Amino acid sequence: MTNLVEMSHISKAFGGSKALHSVSLDLKAGSIHALMGENGAGKSTLMKILAGVHQPDSGEIFMSGEKLDLKSPRAALDAGISTVFQEHSLLPNLSIAENMFLGREPTTRFGSIDYPAMKR
Numbered sequence: 491m492t493n494l495v496e497m498s499h500i501s502k503a504f505g506g507s508k509a510l511h512s513v514s515l516d517l518k519a520g521s522i523h524a525l526m527g528e529n530g531a532g533k534s535t536l537m538k539i540l541a542g543v544h545q546p547d548s549g550e551i552f553m554s555g556e557k558l559d560l561k562s563p564r565a566a567l568d569a570g571i572s573t574v575f576q577e578h579s580l581l582p583n584l585s586i587a588e589n590m591f592l593g594r595e596p597t598t599r600f601g602s603i604d605y606p607a608m609k610r
């Protein structure tokens with residue numbers, strides 16, 4: 491079975507502190523994966539790189555065998571990579587659907603939020 495997403499030899503340092511040292515992660519289509527590690531192991535950093543929030547210092551990301559260049563969160567979204575961040579980033583005044591579609595709400599042809607589409 492081919493990998494849907496492949497992160498290959500990803501390294502990332504913040505100043506002098508090395509957060510990721512040549513980390514590789516393969517994700518299979520239709521599977522649920524758990525990324526585990528102690529506090530500060532680099533889990534969030536790896537996911538932020540996949541979400542286009544951080545740029546890796548080295549390493550490559552592939553989707554269905556094609557190399558991705560995730561320069562921004564928008565580029566990751568366009569590639570079909572969507573992130574639900576940890577609880578502190580949820581907006582309690584919005585519905586679950588609104589939280590899920592935050593910043594990429596489907597719109598009607600008049601430019602307003604398409605709630606039925608979101609609900610579907």
Ligand SMILES: Nc1ncnc2c1ncn2[C@@H]1O[C@H](COP(=O)(O)OP(=O)(O)OP(=O)(O)O)[C@@H](O)[C@H]1O
Nearest residue numbers: 504507508509527528529530531532533534535536
């Ligand atoms: N924006 C940043 N600037 C500087 N250092 C950072 C930054 N983000 C993460 N780090 C450092 O990188 C390392 C990995 O942090 P990261 O948040 O990815 O770990 P984590 O596995 O998600 O930890 P936790 O289980 O606490 O969520 C830590 O040493 C952290 O201090």
Ligand SMILES: [Mg+2]
Nearest residue numbers: 530533534535
């Ligand atoms: Mg974390």
